Amino acid sequence: MSDAISFHAVSLVATARTALQAAQKIGDRRAGRDASExxxxxxxxxxxxxxxxxxxxxxxxxxxxxxxxxxxxxxxxxxxxxxxxxxxxxxxxxxxxxxxxxxxxxxxxxxxxxxxxxxxxxxxxxxxxxxxxxxxxxxxxxxxxxxxxxxxx
CATH class of the missing domain: 1.20.120 (Four Helix Bundle (Hemerythrin (Met), subunit A))
Known part of the structure; x- marks a missing residue:
């Protein structure tokens, strides 16, 4: 696997992970689970x-x-x-x-x-x-x- 393909794969994983974490936080807050309160x-x-x-x-x-x-x-x-x-x-x-x-x-x-x-x-x-x-x-x-x-x- 070339370095460029590896870099794109890692970037995709990192981006998807960030989006998932943001969605989980939004879902938690909407469900009334806000750890900051x-x-x-x-x-x-x-x-x-x-x-x-x-x-x-x-x-x-x-x-x-x-x-x-x-x-x-x-x-x-x-x-x-x-x-x-x-x-x-x-x-x-x-x-x-x-x-x-x-x-x-x-x-x-x-x-x-x-x-x-x-x-x-x-x-x-x-x-x-x-x-x-x-x-x-x-x-x-x-x-x-x-x-x-x-x-x-």
Whole structure:
């Protein structure tokens, strides 16, 4: 496959992904699921359980990626997929942060802030040229945060 075809395929995937995420956000808001609004605690706890399962799936994939090394052409594809995965992880953390704010002060302020900080760091990491560097450490930190969140419920 030529480089031009590969580039167009990656561009198509990225564009479709962005459109899907925008449609999901619009659908959520129309359905009354807006994470930026204060919500009742029961609704938030339910949403956090669902988000935690999604976060744990991303953590498992991050750890697997860190353990498996891939070279040459597959490396470019792997790098793109890793960036998408890290971006998904960051997106889940953004929503979790908003949900946790609805529960504050019933939840630890440090945890709420750690979720926010790690989400910001993950968004930045997804855009870095060397996103693969330190992937093992990132996966370990992601797992630690996921474990702390799991202890809430």
């Amino acid at each position: 204060q919500q009742p605690a029961d609704d938030v706890w339910f949403d956090l359980e669902v988000l935690l399962r999604e976060l744990q799936t991303h953590v498992a994939r991050l750890r697997l990626r860190a353990a498996v090394g891939v070279e040459d052409v597959a490396s470019a594809v792997q790098s793109f997929e890793d960036r998408l995965l890290i971006d998904d992880f960051a997106r889940v953390l953004d929503v979790m942060h908003q949900k946790l704010l609805s529960l504050y002060p019933a939840v630890d302020e440090d945890l709420v802030e750690d979720v926010r900080r790690f989400g910001v760091a993950a968004h930045a990491r997804a855009l870095e040229d060397d996103a693969a560097d330190g992937s093992t450490e990132f996966a370990i930190e992601a797992a630690r945060l996921s474990d702390r969140l799991a202890e809430l419920g």
